[in-house]
Amino acid sequence: VQLQESGPGLVKPSQTLSLTCAVSGGSINSGGYYWSWIRQNPRKGLEWIGYIHYTGSAYYNPSLQSRITISLDASKRNFSLSLTSVTAADTAMYYCAREREFPIAVGGTRAFDIWGQGAMVTVSS
């Protein structure tokens, strides 16, 4: 499975950041996977944004919840991030990632086992 982010690299303050992650080499309709967005910048390090499951259930970081929507299009095999009312603090490298739910035999835990290469987004006028 491979993930590839796409979207504008420059967004103006107060506008909406939109990114899409294309999933190739595997199914997006699998029960044990959660399709996630994570961002990284020098100020806050790695920050989990949220995930969506193929069933449509989603969970967001409460610190960003009021501004985030994550959606999934199984027919196009992609999922997307929308972040509204951006400021300079939202400047970051944005990664899409697959969070895998491991079998109970190996802990039943979850971890991000596949990542996209990242998309740098700068918020500036």
Add this chain to the structure above:
Amino acid sequence: DIQMTQSPLSVSASVGDRVTITCRASQGTRGWLAWYQQKPGKAPQLIISYTSNLQDGVSSRFSGSGSGTDFTLTISSLQPEDSATYYCQQANTFPLTFGGGTKVEIK
């Protein structure tokens, strides 16, 4: 939120040295603790899940241990290709959180 604190911030060691990185969680994580390796310009790569489960294809030089709130990543014999920043991440409680990272350099 569960705060993840890593130490040291950076370490410089020689090839063949044993390197230990620690990660402390502000609350218990049930062992749902993962470690990632990130090289410059690249995305993080999962190396260990559930405290100590080494991912397929990852060198057995890497090992993880710990429980409760205190966890350790050990590189048994440092190699040049291990130069990277390492992050811990708790998967027990939302929001998921990462440590601040430990940069490993070769002397």
